Amino acid sequence: MADFEIHQFLCLSDNYAVLLHDADSGVTAVIDTPEVAPIEAALEAKGWSLTHILNTHWHPDHTGGNLELQKKTGAEIIGPRAEQAKIPGIQKAVGQDDVFDLGGHEVHVFDVPGHTAGAVNYWFPNDRLVFTGDTLFAMGCGRLFEGTPEMMWTSLQKLMELPPETRVYCGHEYTQANAAFALSVDPGNTDLKARAQQVDETRAAGQPTLPTTIDLELRTNPFLRPAAPGLQKAIGLEGAAPVAVFTETRLRKDNF
Numbered sequence: 001m002a003d004f005e006i007h008q009f010l011c012l013s014d015n016y017a018v019l020l021h022d023a024d025s026g027v028t029a030v031i032d033t034p035e036v037a038p039i040e041a042a043l044e045a046k047g048w049s050l051t052h053i054l055n056t057h058w059h060p061d062h063t064g065g066n067l068e069l070q071k072k073t074g075a076e077i078i079g080p081r082a083e084q085a086k087i088p089g090i091q092k093a094v095g096q097d098d099v100f101d102l103g104g105h106e107v108h109v110f111d112v113p114g115h116t117a118g119a120v121n122y123w124f125p126n127d128r129l130v131f132t133g134d135t136l137f138a139m140g141c142g143r144l145f146e147g148t149p150e151m152m153w154t155s156l157q158k159l160m161e162l163p164p165e166t167r168v169y170c171g172h173e174y175t176q177a178n179a180a181f182a183l184s185v186d187p188g189n190t191d192l193k194a195r196a197q198q199v200d201e202t203r204a205a206g207q208p209t210l211p212t213t214i215d216l217e218l219r220t221n222p223f224l225r226p227a228a229p230g231l232q233k234a235i236g237l238e239g240a241a242p243v244a245v246f247t248e249t250r251l252r253k254d255n256f
């Protein structure tokens with residue numbers, strides 16, 4: 001088992017796909033398949049052969065390339081058990097507490113309902129990596145299309161418990177817009193102000209703002225900070241339960 005080589009690149013307008021390659025086993029996985037052409041181009045540029053597809057949730061901008069890539073490469077498709085009827089070509093269905101091997105790397109599965117009802121995230125504890133799909137974004141979280149705020153808050157708490165140094169790869173480049181919203185509800189957060197400025201510079205240079213880390217999100221992501229007094233005060237919910245603060249924060253983001 002080697003350390004993973006990791007290659008992240010844009011698909012469609014703002015989706016990310018990520019390739020993981022283990023040189024010893026020859027395993028190459030892609031996390032989500034927004035679009036075939038950029039994934040094929042990335043594989044060819046790296047000289048890697050696709051062996052696995054890991055889907056975080058059923059949305060077409062995360063699974064749309066499944067069947068064509070499977071046909072061309074024979075890659076095995078792994079996805080959420082609770083959404084298997086909607087995951088094109090799924091061969092291995094996984095869910096909460098499942099652990100599987102990917103080229104000698106241990107993968108732990110979390111159920112993270114909220115954005116969709118059956119979404120999963122993939123945590124690689126020994127590689128200090130997590131793939132959060134549209135559940136957790138840099139300074140944001142996914143819209144609640146199929147779940148309740150309570151479900152999403154429970155899902156996010158699973159990610160908050162991961163080791164702080166864990167690198168977080170997300171499904172979209174939404175960071176700059178998320179920062180603007182975060183500043184509106186957590187205006188006194190100095191870590192957030194510094195990060196927002198850094199994100200502006202990174203985007204101005206045309207660079208990705210991801211991956212992030214659990215530590216950075218705990219300090220700057222308003223959806224992980226419903227217990228922060230400054231945030232509670234800014235939205236008029238001082239002393240309220242975390243789930244109530246999370247719910248109000250999500251509602252404000254929907255209308256931002």
Ligand SMILES: [Zn+2]
Pocket residue numbers: 057059062115134
């Ligand atoms: Zn989605």
